[in-house]
Amino acid sequence: MTHAPAMGMIGTQELLIILVILLFIFGGSRLPQLAKGLGKSIREFKQGATGIEDAASLAETPGRQLD
Numbered sequence: 118m119t120h121a122p123a124m125g126m127i128g129t130q131e132l133l134i135i136l137v138i139l140l141f142i143f144g145g146s147r148l149p150q151l152a153k154g155l156g157k158s159i160r161e162f163k164q165g166a167t168g169i170e171d172a173a174s175l176a177e178t179p180g181r182q183l184d
Contacts, residue, residue: 143151 139148139151
């Protein structure tokens with residue numbers, strides 16, 4: 118019995134192809150800047166999501182007033 122590969126999963130070959138295409142498009146000197154910007158964006162998104170979760174948990178606490 119053969120199984121079909123899971124849809125949406127990215128493998129090593131696909132990742133290498135994407136990296137090579139990015140290298141051709143942006144060049145070797147620009148890729149570290151792009152990776153740094155992407156990492157910073159992800160970090161800020163996570164901090165924002167954590168802030169929203171914290172505010173929601175405070176709002177659900179009975180007897181607690183939000184300012």
